[in-house]
Amino acid sequence: MNFEGFATDLVLFAPVLFKGFGVTVLLTLSALPLSLVLGLALAMARLSPVPLLRAAAVGFIGIVRGIPIIVQLFCVYFVLPELGINLVPFAAGVLGLGVAYSAYQAENFRAGFEAVDRHLLEAGRSLGMSERLIFRRVTLPLGLRTALPTFGNTTVMLLKDSSIASTITIAELTRAGQLLAISTFKNGEVYIMVGMLYLLASLPLAAAVRFMEKRFATT
Amino acid sequence: MIRVSNLSKAFGAKTVLRDVSFECLAGTVTCLLGPSGSGKSTVLRCINGLERMDGGDIHVGEIRVAPESLPSVRRRVAMVFQRFNLFPHRSVLENVLEGPVQVLERPEQDAREEAMAILERVGMADFAHMRPTRLSGGQQQRVGIARALAMRPEAILFDEPTSALDPERVGEVLAVMRELAEEGMSMVVVTHEIDFAREVGDQVIFMDEGVVVEQGPAQAVLTDPQAPRTRLFLDRVLRPF
Numbered sequence: 001m002n003f004e005g006f007a008t009d010l011v012l013f014a015p016v017l018f019k020g021f022g023v024t025v026l027l028t029l030s031a032l033p034l035s036l037v038l039g040l041a042l043a044m045a046r047l048s049p050v051p052l053l054r055a056a057a058v059g060f061i062g063i064v065r066g067i068p069i070i071v072q073l074f075c076v077y078f079v080l081p082e083l084g085i086n087l088v089p090f091a092a093g094v095l096g097l098g099v100a101y102s103a104y105q106a107e108n109f110r111a112g113f114e115a116v117d118r119h120l121l122e123a124g125r126s127l128g129m130s131e132r133l134i135f136r137r138v139t140l141p142l143g144l145r146t147a148l149p150t151f152g153n154t155t156v157m158l159l160k161d162s163s164i165a166s167t168i169t170i171a172e173l174t175r176a177g178q179l180l181a182i183s184t185f186k187n188g189e190v191y192i193m194v195g196m197l198y199l200l201a202s203l204p205l206a207a208a209v210r211f212m213e214k215r216f217a218t219t
Numbered sequence: 220m221i222r223v224s225n226l227s228k229a230f231g232a233k234t235v236l237r238d239v240s241f242e243c244l245a246g247t248v249t250c251l252l253g254p255s256g257s258g259k260s261t262v263l264r265c266i267n268g269l270e271r272m273d274g275g276d277i278h279v280g281e282i283r284v285a286p287e288s289l290p291s292v293r294r295r296v297a298m299v300f301q302r303f304n305l306f307p308h309r310s311v312l313e314n315v316l317e318g319p320v321q322v323l324e325r326p327e328q329d330a331r332e333e334a335m336a337i338l339e340r341v342g343m344a345d346f347a348h349m350r351p352t353r354l355s356g357g358q359q360q361r362v363g364i365a366r367a368l369a370m371r372p373e374a375i376l377f378d379e380p381t382s383a384l385d386p387e388r389v390g391e392v393l394a395v396m397r398e399l400a401e402e403g404m405s406m407v408v409v410t411h412e413i414d415f416a417r418e419v420g421d422q423v424i425f426m427d428e429g430v431v432v433e434q435g436p437a438q439a440v441l442t443d444p445q446a447p448r449t450r451l452f453l454d455r456v457l458r459p460f
Contacts, residue, residue: 122269123304127318127370128293137321141308218307219352 009189013180017190020176021197027093027162027172028201032155034098039105044135046110057106064103070164072100077168093165093172101158108154112147113139145216152209156202163198173197220245220280220374220405221266221296227274228261228429235261236429238275243374243422246403250416250437253426254452259409260301262426263376266407267296280373294323297367301379303359305351311338311362312347318370330369337365341395357388364395374405381412393419413456417441425449 045057064072073096080087087095116139124134166175177194181187221243228236236258243249251259264270266277268289277284279292297318305314312334319330338344341361351359360380367375377396381389393415400406400419410416416423420437425446433446444450 117304119300119302119304120306123298123300123306125269126267126293126298126300127366128290128322129318130290133321137317138306142306145308216308218350 006189009184009186010193013184013190013193016176016180017173017193017197020171020173021201023090023171023176024159024162024173024198025201027090027097027165027170028155028159030094031097031101031162032158034094035101035105035158036151038098038102040109042102042106043109043113046106047113061103061106064100069097069100069161070167072096073164073168089165089168089170092168093162093170096168097158097162097165101154101161104154104157105151108147108150109143111150112143112145114143115146116142142218145213145218148209148213148216152205155205159201159205160198220247221249221407222278223262223266223275224277225275226262226265226272226277228258228265228270228272234429236265236272239426239429239431240275241422241424241431241434243405243407245373245405247421248400248406248408248419249422249424250420251407251409251424251426252411252413252416252452253432256428257426258429259426260378263298263378263407263409266376267293267298269298294370295373296376297370297372297374298376298378299360299363299367299380301382303351303356303363303383305359305362305366307350307352310348310350311343311354311365314351314362315365315369318366323370334365334369337368338362340368340398341365342391355388356384357391360384360388360392361395364392364399368399374407375399377406377408377410379409379411381410411456413441413453425452427452 042057042061045053046061048054073093076087076096077089077092120138120142121134124138129137162172163174165172166178173194177190181190184190223242224240226236226239227234239258239262241249251262253259261270265272266279266284268284268286279295282288282291282295284292306317309317312331315334315337316327316330319325319334320327335344335347338347341364343358343361343365346354346358351362354362363380380396381392384392389412393412396406396408396415397419408420417437423434423437423440424431425433425440425444427448433440433444433449440449441453444453
């Protein structure tokens, strides 16, 4: 690796890598809400009084967590078309990552909800609140606060795992780096930059979580 | 107001209440006394359905306590907890508003005015916009009482309301409770405060090991207990050493 030429390479590679970086961020920010919505639904199903819903959620989470994300992406991108569902690569990436991460998000939500002091649920009941109202007014707001740090953690993991989408032809950061490295043979320069860009994207996430933890503190 | 008849309850194989019967008349204060584990709190929790009873009947007014009648029971009977159980993510005022606005669906503006008046009454109006976790135990418990009052209940159940407090903070909570009693609120109070039971209570129920050992007018039971178990308990509480 030629360190003197690093600055020149930086300028040269920046446009390509930034474009990939943009796709990575967009992919992450698109898959995140999907994983959160699905995850919340799964967590509520897991804690529901209906046994069938509970079993379905447990089964779904078990299956999704037990299969490598890369295989899930291949299923969405290569298998769904055989069933007549054709998705552009980016949509397939969002769907695959969102579903894969919904299982982890569901467990984050559930851990948060289960950590809520049961005495507060009793206080709600004693006020005549229905279980549904207690969930909305007590369990949900307090559980989310408890789960905040793990959400931050999971989002950083999602950001990094979005690199798996490179395998279904999405030109995100890792894919952009790979193509650059192959064509320039400057593996060292390229992957250092790629790594630093991932790091750069994860820092504001950590800051955002810290901010929200302060903002929603109960003390 | 509240009539408990032959109430029985078991947790698994362990019987915690056997044939507990008493009646709390409207506008009176009934104090449940007895050693820890005697089932006092369980009686209270059965009245507003936080525990299911296994046998017997509880009536609140003309309503029989049962799973399907709980919403109406809980609108009539409010509860104050030993550990306050205030919602930590809401301000003092929001805690008091939660019942009237979310459950009774009263207009927010009316409820807010009434909530402030209630907070004034328990001496907590100045703390309306603070989070409960910033308050002392005595202050939190007064908010707990305000939250119960905001439901405009016909009766309030107190589950050891001063047991988690600093000794210095007990008085401010008991003072609020005494005022409520003087204003004619029906109250069932589980407590270890013998002086409060004697001065404010109309009726005392003494329980041990899940049964009512003795019951009667507060003055009579506490100054001249008939059952040996009651006498022993009072002796130990009033002269610990």
